[in-house]
Amino acid sequence: QVQLVESGGGLVQAGGSLRLSCAASARTFASYAMGWFRQAPGKEREFVAALNWSGAVTYSADSVKGRFTISKDNAKNTVSLQMNSLKPEDTAVYYCAARPRVAPYNAIEKYDFWGQGTQVTVSS
Secondary structure, three states, X not given: OOOEEEEOOEEEEOOOXXXXXXXXXXXXXXXXXXXXXXXXOOOOOEEXXXXXXXXXXXXXXXXXXXXXXXXXXXXXXXEEEXXXXXXXXXXXXXXXEEEOOOOOOOOHHHOOXXXXXXXXXXXX
């Protein structure tokens, strides 16, 4: 069983930045692909960004491309999401997800482990 704990959420004004972090308990974390998803009130959970086991291959949703950057530190068992130029529509609960495979996906069902989520609120 893998435990994921997100941190770094909060309230920020539009145009501001936040950095989310996710700490993983897996001893084989280095072989995991990781992803970030988000869920706004009344909406379905959606893909934000993902990367492969080494962090060398990354994907992001069109809505965040150029503003959000995902990264992975295998030595520290963490994955981060740097969010810049935040918009009110980025307001959501952000979830970290892990899959014990080397390749990332943008589909929720491909991930086996999930964190509890961290709230991000962007005010206009």
